[in-house]
Amino acid sequence: MRALGELLKAVDGEYAIKTAQELVRIPSENPPGREKDVTEYILRELKRLKFDDIKISEAEPDRPNIIAKLHGRLGTRTLLLNGHMDVVPAGSGWTVPPYGGVIRDGRLWGRGACDMKGGLAAILAVAKAYRDAALQPEGNILFTFVVDEEMGGKKGTGFLADRGLLKADMAIVAEPSNFRLSVSEGGVVWIKLIIHGKQAHTINAKAAINPIEKASKVIQELQRLNEKLQKLRHPKFGSPVLSVNVIRGGDKINIVPAQCVLQADLRLPPGIGISVKEAQAYIEQSLKELTIQDSLLRVEMEFSVVAYPFEQPEDTQIVELLKSATKAVLGHEAEWWHRDTGAILPKEDSDVFHLWTKCRIPSVYFGPGEVELAHAVDESIRIEEIVQAAKIFTLTAFMAVGG
Ligand SMILES: [Zn+2]
Structure with a gap:
């Protein structure tokens, strides 16, 4: 246990905070995808920490991903620590400079502070702790x-996973989660329905086909489907929801319009026995039947998958290790967080999705920062949480791959 004591002593809180601050000061907005300056900063840092196994892999020019390996003595097991370098655009309305890296009131302010430069800094602090304690773990740590x-x-x-570059026994994706554990995610699907009518003046309404009236039938059908879907239920994620949230049609009060557009949001929990594909087929079939009943109904459907649902077991080793490390550092157990990726942040598949569905690496979405502040104006993170994350990750690493 002396090694653990040495390692925990070597967790450098000031380094973690300073690194997070410097990372916030380097804009890496996506879109358009300008992560390169952050990549260069991290590469410099890894070289300073004497990493000799660093790979660069990029799907398109100037957008390099870094894979750095801390080789273990035996290399029997591998822990993967993952963090993303991009941030969403700052936008306007800030009361602090978004790339100033200001530290005030115990918080680091700026775009990416919470999502997720605080987490990135905590990961780098793990590497530094191993170096400063002059410990070579038994297993490997892949960053x-x-x-x-x-x-x-x-x-x-997703790109690294597709190319088979990620091999590990377990992973932490250090995203802001308020130190809650998330391993499974609900799916998000956006559906656009274009209902075509036939335009005419009201006085010629008999010759027209009114797409708004037709849309009312479609809405009723979607409501019926929603009621059916609600009968399915995941014990933690709850039931699916299909909600028509946008309707657009008509320009003038005296003209039957040519078109009416509906948009619906479908939230699909994992593990309820219906996949995204099946949900799509189900909706398509219902609309088809509707058009058989009403030969004047013409409806086109655009179905876009924002995020696929997926489910991992909850009793994996990485979950247990994170739970006990959190208890040791924060004094309380980490709670579960059952969410769909679009619950708070309207986004696409998370990195946990790629690691689990493509590589079958048990992965946990877990890290410092209040997720409500991610992507927000005046984004910030409590600096204490960055230090706590560095300690939790280091302790977890020690338990996972030894020291
Ligand atoms: Zn993020």
Whole structure:
């Protein structure tokens, strides 16, 4: 246990905070996808920490992903620590400079402070702790610093996963989660229905086909489907929801319009026995039957999957390790967080999705920062949480791959 004591002593809180601050000062907005300056900063840092196994892999020029490996003595097991380098655009309305990295009232302020430069800094602090304590773990620690998470990760973690570059026994994706554990996610699907009518003046309404009246039938059908879907239920995620949230049609009071557009949001929990594909087929079939009943109804459907639902077991080793490390550092157990990726942040698949569905690496979405502040104006993170995360990750690493 002396090794653990040495390692925990070597967790450098000031380093973690300073690194987070410096990272916030380097804009890496996505879109358009300008992570390169952050990549260079992290590469410099890894070289300073004497990493000799660093790979760069990019799906498109100037958007490099970093894979750095801390080789273990035996290399029997591998823990993966993942963080994304991109941030969403700052936008306007800030009362602090979004890339100033101001520390005030115990918080670091700026775009990305919470999502997730605080988490990135905490990961780097793990590497530094091992170096400063001059410990070589028994197993390996793989560090991945990726691009593109904010746009679905296809050029980041998804790309590395597709190329078979990620091999590990367990992973932590250090996203802001208020130190809650999330391993499974609900799906988000956006449905656009274009209902075509036939335009005419009201006085010729008999010759027209009114798409708004037709839309009312479609809405009723979707409501009926929603009621059916509500009968399915995940014990933790609850039931699916299909909600028509946008209706657009008509320009003038005296003209029957040519078109009416509906938009519906479908939230699909994992593990309820209906996949995104089946949900799509189900909706298509219902609309088809509707058009058989009403030959004047013409409806086109655009179905876009924002995020796929997926479910991992909750009793994995990485979950247990994170739970006990959190208890040791924070004094209380980490809670569960059952969410769909679009619950708070309207986004695409998370990096946990890529790690689990493509590589079958048990992965936990867990890290410092209040997720409500991610993507917000005046984003910030409590600096104490960055230090706590560094300690939790280091302790977890020690328990996972030894020291
Ligand atoms: Zn994030």
